[in-house]
Amino acid sequence: NAGVMQNPRHLVRRRGQEARLRCSPMKGHSHVYWYRQLPEEGLKFMVYLQKENIIDESGMPKERFSAEFPKEGPSILRIQQVVRGDSAAYFCASSLERGVPLANTEAFFGQGTRLTVV
Amino acid sequence: GQNIDQPTEMTATEGAIVQINCTYQTSGFNGLFWYQQHAGEAPTFLSYNVLDGLEEKGRFSSFLSRSKGYSYLLLKELQMKDSASYLCAVRVNRDDKIIFGKGTRLHILP
Numbered sequence: 001n002a003g004v005m006q007n008p009r010h011l012v013r014r015r016g017q018e019a020r021l022r023c024s025p026m027k028g029h030s031h032v033y034w035y036r037q038l039p040e041e042g043l044k045f046m047v048y049l050q051k052e053n054i055i056d057e058s059g060m061p062k063e064r065f066s067a068e069f070p071k072e073g074p075s076i077l078r079i080q081q082v083v084r085g086d087s088a089a090y091f092c093a094s095s096l097e098r099g100v101p102l103a104n105t106e107a108f109f110g111q112g113t114r115l116t117v118v
Numbered sequence: 119g120q121n122i123d124q125p126t127e128m129t130a131t132e133g134a135i136v137q138i139n140c141t142y143q144t145s146g147f148n149g150l151f152w153y154q155q156h157a158g159e160a161p162t163f164l165s166y167n168v169l170d171g172l173e174e175k176g177r178f179s180s181f182l183s184r185s186k187g188y189s190y191l192l193l194k195e196l197q198m199k200d201s202a203s204y205l206c207a208v209r210v211n212r213d214d215k216i217i218f219g220k221g222t223r224l225h226i227l228p
Contacts, residue, residue: 033216042205042220043161056215091160093216106151107216109160 004029004094005074006110013117019079019086021113025094032075033093033107034060034067043091049075082117089114120144122219124206129225130196138191138222140206148214152180152191153205155221161205165191193224201226 005024013019025032030051035043045059049069060067064082069075079086093107121143130136142150149168153161167173167182167189179192191204203221210217 031214035218040223042203043207043218045215045217048215095216106163106166108163109153111160 004092004108004110006090006092006113008113009111011113011115013082013115015083015117016081019082019115019117021077021079021090021092021115022074023077023092023094023110024074025092026108029094029096029108031095031107032069033095034075034077035091035093037089037091037112046077079115082115084117087115087117120208120210120217122206122208122217124204124219124222126220127223127225129227130193131227132196132198134196135192135194136196136224138193138204138206138224140189140191140219142187142189142206142208142219144208144210144217146210147184148209150180150182150189151207151209151216152178152189153207153218155203155205157202164204196226198226198228200224 004026007022032049034046036046037043047060047067048056052071064080066078089112091109091112093109095107124140151166152164154164155161165173165180167180170182170184172179172181177194182189203223205221206219207216
């Protein structure tokens with residue numbers, strides 16, 4: 001059972017370009033979370049999605065950032081017109097649908113995409 | 119608002135015991151998680167508490183008091199490989215998003 005897959009692992013973009021980060025959740029998982037992590041800091045919640053639905057995007061900047069989780073295919077975090085301050089590690093996590101009778105429904109993390117804006 | 123507090127850094131000696139505390143104030147509560155994160159790597163799941171009490175798993179134990187909004191992670195027989203950041207996270211009941219504290223960087227001395 002493959003884990004959460006993120007690609008690319010490293011992404012370099014010039015200021016003003018677009019960055020597309022992809023996340024394929026674990027098999028059977030229908031919840032996806034995106035987090036941003038700056039060096040020496042914790043994980044900052046950005047957005048929480050279910051298939052074809054944005055549940056909570058309260059942590060995502062209103063401009064330039066968007067996220068989707070289509071019925072088919074990976075979840076995409078899109079950053080338009082990137083700026084130097086967008087440089088960070090972006091982690092995706094997935095979890096089972098709420099209500100599934102398991103001991104816990106922890107989120108499993110991908111290896112992250114490290115975005116560098118030059 | 120949502121707030122999760124934990125110490126920024128701690129230092130302990132190889133072979134010793136260390137307790138990392140976490141306090142939280144959130145609009146809802148549906149479970150507390152501890153994750154370990156080594157530098158440059160993804161967080162990995164350590165423990166989950168939803169009821170009050172202690173959960174033990176090998177060298178790691180996690181405790182929860184819902185009435186006090188408090189948890190701790192206890193690491194015994196510390197090894198050098200335990201040097202990492204330890205992240206406390208809460209699943210907020212209303213919409214199931216998971217919110218993380220800023221993490222505690224644990225340094226292990228030989």
